[in-house]
Amino acid sequence: MSQSLSIRRVAGALGAEISGVDLSRDLPDETIAAIRGALVEHQVVFFRDQDLTPARQTAFGRRFGPLNIHPYVQGMEGHPEVMEIIKEPSDRINFGGGWHSDMSFLKTPAIGSILHAVDLPEWGGDTLFASQAAAYDALSPGLKATLEGLSAVHSASREYSAQGHSAQKRGAMQVAEADGYVGEYVHPMVLVHPETGRKALYVNPAFTLRIDGWKTSESKALLDYLFNHCRYEAFTCRFSWTKGAVAFWDNRSVWHFALNDYPGQRRHMRRVTVDPWPAAQAVAAE
Numbered sequence: 001m002s003q004s005l006s007i008r009r010v011a012g013a014l015g016a017e018i019s020g021v022d023l024s025r026d027l028p029d030e031t032i033a034a035i036r037g038a039l040v041e042h043q044v045v046f047f048r049d050q051d052l053t054p055a056r057q058t059a060f061g062r063r064f065g066p067l068n069i070h071p072y073v074q075g076m077e078g079h080p081e082v083m084e085i086i087k088e089p090s091d092r093i094n095f096g097g098g099w100h101s102d103m104s105f106l107k108t109p110a111i112g113s114i115l116h117a118v119d120l121p122e123w124g125g126d127t128l129f130a131s132q133a134a135a136y137d138a139l140s141p142g143l144k145a146t147l148e149g150l151s152a153v154h155s156a157s158r159e160y161s162a163q164g165h166s167a168q169k170r171g172a173m174q175v176a177e178a179d180g181y182v183g184e185y186v187h188p189m190v191l192v193h194p195e196t197g198r199k200a201l202y203v204n205p206a207f208t209l210r211i212d213g214w215k216t217s218e219s220k221a222l223l224d225y226l227f228n229h230c231r232y233e234a235f236t237c238r239f240s241w242t243k244g245a246v247a248f249w250d251n252r253s254v255w256h257f258a259l260n261d262y263p264g265q266r267r268h269m270r271r272v273t274v275d276p277w278p279a280a281q282a283v284a285a286e
């Protein structure tokens with residue numbers, strides 16, 4: 001079955017389109033392994049024309065790891081792991097409309113996200129992806145060495161606290177304000193991918209607050225430099241959605257950005273977010 005998969009790269013830095021697979025089926029382990037292999041190699045993979053119910057999307061996602069229940073965004077009734085990402089024609093702000101890595105504000109960030117297009121605007125609403133492995137590769141040896149010794153503090157406070165600049169404005173989405181302290185977690189600024197050994201930058205403008213052990217004001221110049229560097233066009237690819245399409249990205253090495261260029265139209269997506277296997281299970285699976 002995995003032999004029928006066809007994989008076509010879509011850009012220089014990352015991204016591949018996979019055809020010849022129906023994600024709504026109970027796929028054999030070899031096919032799941034082939035998809036996982038393509039994901040870690042290409043960092044984001046795309047599928048067209050998938051007829052996925054929330055239950056089937058959940059079942060597919062669970063083949064890659066336990067699914068996350070978002071702490072601030074209400075899941076679907078009966079499917080708490082499925083987030084409905086909806087922008088109604090009257091909404092102005094969209095969800096995910098800035099460069100970010102999903103869930104970097106958690107102690108254990110997600111390893112990937114699987115997004116399915118349910119209802120699309122007539123035009124616009126593409127998603128951009130940026131390879132943070134390519135961004136790391138392009139740095140000088142000196143800056144690489146400096147960053148490898150540093151960690152950064154991540155938090156949901158900017159996005160989801162009562163003062164968060166976008167939480168209150170996402171009309172159609174069931175987004176809760178964080179109640180009080182939202183937590184800060186420290187992650188290395190350079191992640192070594194556990195499956196490929198490839199290094200990637202791991203900071204993002206939505207959730208990274210400062211460099212660990214540095215003041216916010218001291219961190220700003222270096223973080224601003226990296227945020228600007230990381231979105232350089234040559235590190236990106238762009239996915240134009242069609243109804244039923246699926247994007248599956250490796251959150252450990254990819255930023256993404258949902259474009260908000262379709263005023264007055266509706267866009268409806270469903271996402272499941274994959275957590276890492278608990279350590280004991282990961283060892284057992286090797």
Ligand code: SIN
Pocket residue numbers: 085095096097113115126127256257258259269271
């Ligand atoms: C997200 O940030 O997960 C949303 C991406 C999108 O809607 O294109």
